[in-house]
Amino acid sequence: MLKQSAQLWIWGVRESLHVHRCIVFLVLDNSKALGRSILQCLLLNGGILLGSILAWEGALAPVVGWLMRNLVAPCLGALPARAAEALLHLGYQGLWLLPVYLVTMLVSCGIYNDIARTAYMVKQQQLQQQQLQQQRKGGQATAGHRPVGQSPAGGGGGGGLENVAQEVYRVVLFCVFFAEISTVGRLPYVGQALNVLLLSWLYAYYCYDYKWGLQGVHLTERLAYFERRWAFFAGFGLPMALSTVLLSFYQGAAVLAILFPVYILVSCDSDVNAVHDRIVGKAGTSSLRHLPIFALALWPTQRIVHLVTGGSGAAPAKLAAADSGGAAAARAM
Template sequence: MERLKSGCILWFEGLKEACCLHRVVILCLRSNSLLLRTGQCFLLNGFIFLGSIFLLNSVVIPALWLILPDQCSHLVSHQLCDLPSTFKFYSFLRLALIHLFYVLWFYPLYVFSIVLSTIWYNDIAKYGYAAMGRSKFTVDKVSSQNNAPTTQDAYQAKKPSGLGGVMIGIGEQVYSVLLLSVFFLEVYATGFIPYIGKVLNFLLLSWMYAYYCFEYKWNFNEVALDRRLDYFESYWPFFAGFGSPCVLAIFFFSPLVGYGIMAILFPLFVLTATGSEAEQEISFEKYKWRAAGVERLPIFYVANNVSMWILSLLPLEKRDRMQDMKAQ
């Protein structure tokens, strides 16, 4: 019961942090660039993308059913009812026009939205981080309360400068992309497990979106990949709670509608994570949570092993270089 209580407290702490959307308003008021990028994201994904889906379902498809009906009573000329192939042709034509709408509009818009939104998300996080600095938020609260060098300072001291440091950074980014790609496939696969698949899918999606939200902040703080994963797996109830509202908003919609909603909400949760100091507050109570039974959960165990197996398939020289970068 004590473990369950501690886990629930951390989960609700993460949920509370995700719902602090007033930070988005505060940060947007402090940065015109942030307000512009956020508005562009809403315009593209909300007005254009979701508006196109609404237009298709509310106007285009009903109009096609009106022009190409499937009942004789709806035909202008009842002589067409005598032709057995009329309704088959109408059905084929309706389906072809709808698919043509998807091919010529939705799919290109979907790809365009993904590419452009990915660029905008990074800008939103960057402008939000800058606005947070101007608002006297501290990005290294741990070091301000302890005169001894922090682990991050030690990492910066150990990390070589110049080309070596750049190569290590590139290696970390490549491994991070590979790790998260495998984890995404793992999340997708859990949806097909009978009975408990939906629950596992919801939980893993919550962790995945929470990690994506905090990853921007950790990148700006230059937090090493191994520290990110260790911290994330150590306080897994907090991040499960943080990612729950993200997933809940899209879980019961079709994939296209769910993507449009998430594309609107994701920058808001990124800004909420950027302005959050709760994960630093929790880290001060590390031993308290460990004593209560909140142990590290190896969330990325499967993804890490699969990623290392993929790296083992590379040529020996490249593989050793990648593993050395990961070890750094």
């Protein structure tokens, strides 16, 4: 089990680094909407957010420091000069950098949705063309492979209210999970390692969640599937986690926002089941134990949703039994 987990983790890292798949999507997208969305994301997060960070660190901060040391310190003293420099730094962050960060993150969420939707359509058209070519050659589609646009059995084909309930529950769940990550990261000795691991899972889930949502996969099945392939997803999300951990908060956020569209495209073209079958075999879905990654976040999420909705939401009850249908859904996703 340990050897298979390590191999799946390595394959997850390798899959995340296959960024050449982005070029395929750009070439196959006849509408060029994907390229425009990626360019918007690059200009927004790279030009405005990261540009604001580099402008302060590379130009404004040195100028302010020079002024404080050479003009303010001789007149008022070193301590007032340092205090004024710190206040200017805080003012820049609070009055400019924080609003820019919030606005760019909000706008980027819409761009990410557009990128995922366009990539999903391009991938679906590619699979349809491959199936047509196989039919013309007299072949048959691969057994057990589900077309991209087809919802799995028991998928999220519920009504509008159920979809809204799922979305609300999902948002609350991952807010609680992120708070859990922040808390665990403060633990002595093991906190940093656990922080990287949990962030890897969080970012990997974000990437694949776009595709699963477009496929109509129910939230319970997404979570169960993710927790059964925890080793692969831990590797897939590692580069994203390191980009935030090794940099300061705003720098990490800007770099991640720039790279995130790339990982969305990679996840759209990634076949997790094929990698899993290569390591554990097609009958090996139960050889690696289910890891309850979101277990600690489920109970407080249920309580919060219960208080907000007055106990009317059906999603918590279903999520409590998410693993019961996970094995069946795993082969369909």
